[in-house]
Structure formats: structure tokens, C-alpha cells
Amino acid sequence: MKNIILASKSPRRIEMLSKYLENIIVFSPDTNERVNDLDLPETTVMKIAFEKAWKASCDFEIKGIIIAADTVVFLHKIMGKPKDYEEAFSMLKSLSGKTHSVYTGICIIDSENGTKVVDYEKTFVEFNHLTDDFIRRYLETGEHLDKAGAYGIQGFGELMVKKIDGCYNNVKGLPLTKLNTILTKHFSLKLL
Numbered sequence: 001m002k003n004i005i006l007a008s009k010s011p012r013r014i015e016m017l018s019k020y021l022e023n024i025i026v027f028s029p030d031t032n033e034r035v036n037d038l039d040l041p042e043t044t045v046m047k048i049a050f051e052k053a054w055k056a057s058c059d060f061e062i063k064g065i066i067i068a069a070d071t072v073v074f075l076h077k078i079m080g081k082p083k084d085y086e087e088a089f090s091m092l093k094s095l096s097g098k099t100h101s102v103y104t105g106i107c108i109i110d111s112e113n114g115t116k117v118v119d120y121e122k123t124f125v126e127f128n129h130l131t132d133d134f135i136r137r138y139l140e141t142g143e144h145l146d147k148a149g150a151y152g153i154q155g156f157g158e159l160m161v162k163k164i165d166g167c168y169n170n171v172k173g174l175p176l177t178k179l180n181t182i183l184t185k186h187f188s189l190k191l192l
């Protein structure tokens with residue numbers, strides 16, 4: 001059995017993958033996640049996921065199947081993790097009462113034989129109308145800090161969601177169904 005290396009520091013990605021694969025090795029590559037406003041969200045997430053996996057394949061001495069991902073929220077523009085309270089507030093205000101999409105790019109590289117696959121998943125999320133008071137109380141929880149679009153669907157952010165269309169785990173940062181399909185098809189590895 002090959003080593004499975006998750007190139008991520010995201011606790012959600014670690015938890016989701018560990019549910020299916022024992023003894024995954026976690027390595028967090030040092031990458032510069034630069035977003036160009038003019039790029040398409042799908043191109044952006046696939047490019048950043050590739051950079052994370054590629055950097056891990058270059059920098060990590062242990063070889064194996066490397067899995068990396070990147071998530072953004074998209075509504076008229078790409079939203080990554082908010083840099084401060086004001087940006088988080090304005091992100092949630094702009095998402096209020098509307099449907100946005102969440103894109104996660106995934107990249108899998110077998111650093112033993114060079115096989116590489118890059119893909120993405122898209123999920124639509126419709127938000128309720130959010131009052132300024134609700135947004136302020138939500139931001140007080142601090143949950144938004146390390147999350148694209150300034151919310152976590154798996155946490156208190158669930159109170160904002162009116163409807164979701166697509167893969168739930170994709171919103172949390174790892175589209176497990178798509179990942180399983182790719183691992184089975186190209187890497188002879190089944191999650192279950």
C-alpha cells in the first residue's frame with residue numbers, strides 16, 4: 001500500500017480523509033495562494049490545488065499519493081479567507097439572501113510515478129437574508145476566520161443556509177465523492 005499524503009493543514013480535510021484512510025501522512029506545503037480577480041473560479045482553485053500538491057511532491061522526502069485541495073466562494077468575484085473583520089462582514093453581507101457557488105479544486109499526484117489528476121467540484125448554496133445584527137453575532141464566534149467566504153456550513157454557519165444544491169463535503173473543503181471516483185479510476189485506491 002502506497003503512502004497517502006494529504007498536503008493540507010485544514011482540520012476539516014484531515015478529518016474527512018482520515019475517516020476513510022488510516023495512517024494518512026499530513027504535510028503542509030509552503031505556498032503562496034495568490035488569487036487573480038480576472039481568473040475564473042474553477043481555474044483558480046485547480047491552479048492553487050496543483051501548486052499545493054506539486055510543492056509537497058518537491059519538498060516532502062516521503063513519496064506516495066499526494067492529495068491537495070483549495071476552496072473559494074464565488075458571487076460576482078472570488079472570495080477566499082477574509083483578511084479582517086471588515087472584509088468578513090462585507091462578504092457575508094454580499095452573500096445575504098442570494099445564491100453563491102463554492103468551488104473546490106483537487107489535485108492528486110503520485111510522486112512515485114508522476115501520475116497527476118486535477119479537477120474541481122461546484123456546489124450552489126442559497127443564503128437566507130442575514131441581518132447586520134446576525135452577522136455581527138456570527139463573527140463574534142470567530143468561526144469565519146479560516147474559511148473561504150467567511151462562513152462554515154458545518155458550524156454555526158448552518159443557520160445561514162436556505163438551500164444547498166450539490167456536494168455538501170465540497171463546501172467543507174473536500175469533495176469526497178469526486179475524490180473517490182478519481183482515486184479509484186486513476187490511482188487504484190478506493191476510499192471504502
Ligand SMILES: Cc1cn([C@H]2C[C@H](O)[C@@H](COP(=O)(O)OP(=O)(O)OP(=O)(O)O)O2)c(=O)[nH]c1=O
Nearest residue numbers: 008009010070071147148151152153171172173
Ligand atoms: C465555505 C466553507 C469553507 N470552509 C473552509 C474549507 C477550507 O479549509 C477553507 C478555505 O481555505 P483553503 O485555502 O482552501 O484551505 P486551508 O488554508 O484551510 O487549508 P490548506 O491550504 O492547508 O489545505 O475554508 C469550510 O470549512 N466550510 C465552509 O462552509
